[in-house]
Amino acid sequence: AQSVAQPEDQVNVAEGNPLTVKCTYSVSGNPYLFWYVQYPNRGLQFLLKYITGDNLVKGSYGFEAEFNKSQTSFHLKKPSALVSDSALYFCAVRQGLPSNTGKLIFGQGTTLQVKP
Amino acid sequence: SAVISQKPSRDICQRGTSLTIQCQVDSQVTMMFWYRQQPGQSLTLIATANQGSEATYESGFVIDKFPISRPNLTFSTLTVSNMSPEDSSIYLCSVEISVYGYTFGSGTRLTVV
Numbered sequence: 001a002q003s004v005a006q007p008e009d010q011v012n013v014a015e016g017n018p019l020t021v022k023c024t025y026s027v028s029g030n031p032y033l034f035w036y037v038q039y040p041n042r043g044l045q046f047l048l049k050y051i052t053g054d055n056l057v058k059g060s061y062g063f064e065a066e067f068n069k070s071q072t073s074f075h076l077k078k079p080s081a082l083v084s085d086s087a088l089y090f091c092a093v094r095q096g097l098p099s100n101t102g103k104l105i106f107g108q109g110t111t112l113q114v115k116p
Numbered sequence: 117s118a119v120i121s122q123k124p125s126r127d128i129c130q131r132g133t134s135l136t137i138q139c140q141v142d143s144q145v146t147m148m149f150w151y152r153q154q155p156g157q158s159l160t161l162i163a164t165a166n167q168g169s170e171a172t173y174e175s176g177f178v179i180d181k182f183p184i185s186r187p188n189l190t191f192s193t194l195t196v197s198n199m200s201p202e203d204s205s206i207y208l209c210s211v212e213i214s215v216y217g218y219t220f221g222s223g224t225r226l227t228v229v
Contacts, residue, residue: 046217049217102149103161104149104218108158109157
């Protein structure tokens with residue numbers, strides 16, 4: 001079975017400071033990992049994904065994430081936080097090939113609060 | 117990338133009634149997924165819907181409560197049956213598109229009174 005853990009319900013950072021939102025996963029075989037953001041009363045927005053290749057993945061809005069296989073982690077980072085980054089962030093995992101289920105399983109979400 | 121039209125966007129329903137949510141995709145897709153997002157919580161997978169076969173339900177979800185139809189490769193419906201206030205949630209459909217990306221519908225915000 002696949003699962004995702006986001007150990008922090010909320011992360012608070014000051015504007016301009018670096019931010020990290022943590023994610024660990026459990027899946028058989030190679031994982032495909034994703035980060036999504038959800039603003040209040042709006043749908044999910046895709047930020048970035050790791051399928052294969054370079055462990056450091058760059059995505060939308062200046063976000064990046066580092067895949068660490070030994071620690072089964074995929075933490076989301078940004079060098080300088082903006083107040084507008086305040087939102088709910090979800091990490092998700094899909095079981096990689098040869099699995100063909102296509103199921104995307106989400107973590108419980110982390111609320112990011114960036115203060116001016 | 118695929119575009120999903122999900123209807124209705126929101127509804128307020130009486131307990132004991134049923135609501136059917138529709139998702140229309142602008143391209144043919146093999147699998148469609150239905151999720152529930154309870155207030156302040158994460159997305160929980162309800163079931164996977166393949167065309168031409170019965171949906172596969174996740175633990176804790178049953179067909180009698182959440183019947184799903186998948187009549188063709190571009191359309192699916194989820195019915196929330198015999199609703200109670202605990203069913204108040206956002207329901208989303210999703211499809212997997214190429215290169216392991218996913219598209220999500222805009223969601224149906226359901227309130228049961």
